[in-house]
Amino acid sequence: MNVMELFETMEYGPAPEAATTVQAWLKEHERFGLFIENQWVEPASGQYMESMNPANGKALVQVASASSADVDAAVAAARKAFKTWSKTPDHVRARYMYALARQIQKHARFLSVLESLDNGKSIRETRDIDIPLVARHFYYHAGWAQLMGRELPGYEPVGVVGQIIPWNFPLLMLAWKIAPAIAMGNTVVLKPARYTPLTALKFAEIVQEAGLPEGVINIVTGEASQVGDALVKHPDVNKIAFTGSTEVGRSIRRSTAGSGKKLSLELGGKSPFIVFDDADLDSVVEGVVDAIWFNQGQVCCAGSRLLVQENVAERLLNKLRARMEKLRVGDPLDKGIDIGAIVSPSQLQEIERLVAQGEAEGAEKWQPSWACPSEGSFFPPTLFTNVSPASSIAQVEIFGPVLVAMTFRTPTEAVQLANNTRYGLAASIWSDNINLALDIAPKIQAGSVWINCTNVFDASSGFGGYRESGYGREGGKEGLYEYVHPGWEASQVSEKPQRSRPQSLAEDEEVANTSEEAELALPAIDRTPKLFIGGKQVRPDSGYSLSVKGVDGKPLGEVGEGNRKDIRNAVEAAHAASKWASATPHNRAQILYYIAENLAVREEEFARRIMQQMGRGRKEALQEVHATLSRLFSYAAWTDKFEGVIHRPPMRGVTLAMHEPIGVMGVVAPDEYPLLGFISLVAPAIAMGNTVVAIPSPMAPLSATDCYQIFETSDLPVGVVNIVTGEREGLAKVLAEHEDVDALWYFGSAGGAKMVEEGSASNMKRTWVNYGRQRDWLDPIQGEGEEFLRASVQVKNIWVPYGE
Numbered sequence: 066m067n068v069m070e071l072f073e074t075m076e077y078g079p080a081p082e083a084a085t086t087v088q089a090w091l092k093e094h095e096r097f098g099l100f101i102e103n104q105w106v107e108p109a110s111g112q113y114m115e116s117m118n119p120a121n122g123k124a125l126v127q128v129a130s131a132s133s134a135d136v137d138a139a140v141a142a143a144r145k146a147f148k149t150w151s152k153t154p155d156h157v158r159a160r161y162m163y164a165l166a167r168q169i170q171k172h173a174r175f176l177s178v179l180e181s182l183d184n185g186k187s188i189r190e191t192r193d194i195d196i197p198l199v200a201r202h203f204y205y206h207a208g209w210a211q212l213m214g215r216e217l218p219g220y221e222p223v224g225v226v227g228q229i230i231p232w233n234f235p236l237l238m239l240a241w242k243i244a245p246a247i248a249m250g251n252t253v254v255l256k257p258a259r260y261t262p263l264t265a266l267k268f269a270e271i272v273q274e275a276g277l278p279e280g281v282i283n284i285v286t287g288e289a290s291q292v293g294d295a296l297v298k299h300p301d302v303n304k305i306a307f308t309g310s311t312e313v314g315r316s317i318r319r320s321t322a323g324s325g326k327k328l329s330l331e332l333g334g335k336s337p338f339i340v341f342d343d344a345d346l347d348s349v350v351e352g353v354v355d356a357i358w359f360n361q362g363q364v365c366c367a368g369s370r371l372l373v374q375e376n377v378a379e380r381l382l383n384k385l386r387a388r389m390e391k392l393r394v395g396d397p398l399d400k401g402i403d404i405g406a407i408v409s410p411s412q413l414q415e416i417e418r419l420v421a422q423g424e425a426e427g428a429e430k431w432q433p434s435w436a437c438p439s440e441g442s443f444f445p446p447t448l449f450t451n452v453s454p455a456s457s458i459a460q461v462e463i464f465g466p467v468l469v470a471m472t473f474r475t476p477t478e479a480v481q482l483a484n485n486t487r488y489g490l491a492a493s494i495w496s497d498n499i500n501l502a503l504d505i506a507p508k509i510q511a512g513s514v515w516i517n518c519t520n521v522f523d524a525s526s527g528f529g530g531y532r533e534s535g536y537g538r539e540g541g542k543e544g545l546y547e548y549v550h551p552g553w554e555a556s557q558v559s560e561k562p563q564r565s566r567p568q569s570l571a572e573d574e575e576v577a578n579t580s581e582e583a584e585l586a587l588p589a590i591d592r593t594p595k596l597f598i599g600g601k602q603v604r605p606d607s608g609y610s611l612s613v614k615g616v617d618g619k620p621l622g623e624v625g626e627g628n629r630k631d632i633r634n635a636v637e638a639a640h641a642a643s644k645w646a647s648a649t650p651h652n653r654a655q656i657l658y659y660i661a662e663n664l665a666v667r668e669e670e671f672a673r674r675i676m677q678q679m680g681r682g683r684k685e686a687l688q689e690v691h692a693t694l695s696r697l698f699s700y701a702a703w704t705d706k707f708e709g710v711i712h713r714p715p716m717r718g719v720t721l722a723m724h725e726p727i728g729v730m731g732v733v734a735p736d737e738y739p740l741l742g743f744i745s746l747v748a749p750a751i752a753m754g755n756t757v758v759a760i761p762s763p764m765a766p767l768s769a770t771d772c773y774q775i776f777e778t779s780d781l782p783v784g785v786v787n788i789v790t791g792e793r794e795g796l797a798k799v800l801a802e803h804e805d806v807d808a809l810w811y812f813g814s815a816g817g818a819k820m821v822e823e824g825s826a827s828n829m830k831r832t833w834v835n836y837g838r839q840r841d842w843l844d845p846i847q848g849e850g851e852e853f854l855r856a857s858v859q860v861k862n863i864w865v866p867y868g869e
């Protein structure tokens with residue numbers, strides 16, 4: 066072809082990245098063992114599997130296919146290493162992590178090529194995005210290792226962590242998992258995805274080069290049914306960190322329920338990409354390219370739903386089609402390629418199946434005129450219009466280069482469409498009106514919101530989901546708490562809460578003889594508390610009451626026996642009170658102070674209740690009431706102080722890490738301190754803007770039901786706190802399985818904790834349970850503070866770039 070002809074066609078020539086060094090490395094290894102205790106070991110079964118190049122379907126190399134015996138060996142190595150690594154000084158851990166970061170930078174080109182070969186993603190992306198972010202993650206967390214003692218006082222590493230990662234960002238997901246874990250003094254066993262184990266194995270060599278102590282990082286390749294399952298169920302693993310599909314996340318939630326394992330889940334998404342009519346449409350087009358054709362659309366936070374304001378829709382779609390016509394699909398190692406290969410033939414088939422389903426459902430498919438390479442797993446960029454919001458292609462995560470477009474007329478409609486999904490991982494908002502964009506951002510249910518940009522990531526800005534996109538954050542300071550626990554937890558006891566022995570009653574004459582009616586020998590006026598739902602005292606649906614007995618076995622009163630219907634009504638009332646989330650923190654603080662004020666004038670009465678129900682002396686009971694008042698003051702104080710932060714990621718702009726309420730929270734209160742325990746949970750939840758359905762201690766529910774009048778007279782908006790008395794475990798189960806409850810805290814028995822964690826999997830609600838272990842609610846470290854506040858919020862990172 067001569068120059069004239071080139072000018073005529075403007076065809077790209079090939080610009081291949083050389084793979085010779087990587088090919089030589091693969092050849093040299095022939096097959097890889099498992100990386101345990103810094104050694105390469107043969108899998109117990111002697112089985113190996115092939116890792117394929119998705120761009121040509123050819124085998125690259127063989128890797129070990131481990132079984133549960135290998136997982137046992139890796140966990141044992143990690144446990145042994147934990148003894149010293151958890152005690153290794155912060156600065157020493159920071160040095161090791163710095164060494165890892167430096168080695169990754171030195172091997173950056175090698176890792177980029179290897180990742181492209183194994184995964185099929187374009188070299189442009191692995192070179193410019195994946196690998197630099199991997200290095201950044203280790204640098205950033207080297208810093209947290211250095212600062213752990215000062216910045217997380219009182220916290221300890223959780224132990225041995227099992228980490229399971231997907232194939233879409235193989236080395237980046239490894240970095241997101243391993244860096245925070247080892248920075249905080251944990252040791253790890255990591256399972257790479259079956260399709261993409263190779264960069265993890267190269268990383269194992271880097272671990273050796275950096276001289277990390279044996280057993281701190283162990284890498285076990287193999288099938289999900291062998292390695293994944295064994296890790297999840299292993300009794301000596303203290304935490305599971307998982308990224309992958311929501312379905313597998315759900316099954317991991319169920320299998321770890323009640324085990325006491327900490328769990329963080331980063332799951333699927335169907336993220337909206339919202340375009341307002343004042344947006345710069347040419348920038349929007351490039352944004353869409355990055356949103357859905359980045360990594361072939363195999364991105365959990367891909368902007369796969371284009372929501373565009375109706376009056377500019379046609380103009381934008383025409384521009385988009387023109388741009389799609391120019392995209393290049395092909396050899397991932399070609400530097401001029403936009404879209405590489407789909408990771409495997411089975412993923413390709415799944416994309417084809419969903420695309421066919423979209424057409425069958427009546428949506429209009431558009432693809433560019435050119436054809437994809439015939440060898441390997443490729444799929445062209447695809448646009449669907451005429452899409453119904455309820456159709457499967459608008460709801461299901463396709464995980465391929467497929468965009469579905471829908472229109473809206475008003476900002477309110479845009480928000481409704483955006484939130485019309487079970488997921489909540491990310492969103493992108495395009496408008497030249499920053500006021501509009503910043504107004505919309507908090508209304509979208511998603512962990513990351515990008516304004517006039519998309520798919521940008523940084524170690525400083527935590528990443529993770531709302532709703533069925535999972536929980537926990539990776540990156541940021543919030544991500545560290547996924548790998549630590551309060552040191553005092555080690556001394557917790559698992560005893561059943563007891564009431565005081567009856568003789569303490571005798572010590573305190575007042576308990577039996579305080580009532581004036583008793584002195585006058587008049588019968589008491591019946592006062593049976595009902596349930597407290599939507600600001601009203603309502604009869605339980607069952608029409609039955611439960612007797613509450615004092616410590617001497619004599620009846621103290623009755624409470625309503627709530628059931629499933631009452632919980633449903635309470636959840637509905639809590640949803641109806643959602644405006645509480647947008648009340649100013651100053652306003653919420655005033656109400657918490659007011660609750661304290663109204664409780665203080667009745668402190669003797671509340672103390673007496675505690676004495677009657679728990680058999681405690683007057684001094685102890687008053688101490689509980691005073692601690693409750695102090696707690697209310699604490700959360701009134703925190704309301705306008707537990708705020709987000711502003712990050713400066715390496716770009717021209719900021720990320721605003723906002724603390725947002727989770728939504729409707731269930732709170733199951735402990736028995737130990739019927740008033741203090743109840744308020745210690747309800748107060749932080751409402752302080753942060755959540756609305757609550759609370760189940761009081763069944764042993765001593767009257768301390769909570771006595772609060773009805775306090776709440777009624779303290780300007781607390783109706784429905785912010787709803788209280789349903791009754792059989793605790795049964796009611797907790799209804800809350801756990803309720804699709805419209807966003808989080809559930811349960812402080813009861815070990816069996817109850819398991820039931821709650823299992824039940825929560827239906828909508829992946831966040832849970833916080835005590836596994837039957839008691840905490841000292843009087844102690845301000847155990848009974849109040851940031852641990853409670855963190856559990857009451859979810860962090861949303863709003864990315865705001867600067868400049869024209």
Ligand code: NDP
Pocket residue numbers: 229230231232233256257258259260287288289290292293294297308309310311313314316317331332333334364365415462463464
């Ligand atoms: P999976 O969720 O099945 O796999 C993710 C990781 O979990 C892999 O390491 C996998 O191992 C492992 N795994 C699978 N099942 C279990 C189990 N029961 N117990 C423990 N570990 C398990 O994703 P797929 O690769 O099958 O992809 C299917 C769909 O999931 C995609 O089409 C996409 O929609 C979604 N997905 C979402 C991702 C995200 O980032 N949110 C990432 C990847 C996929 P192995 O590789 O050996 O099967």
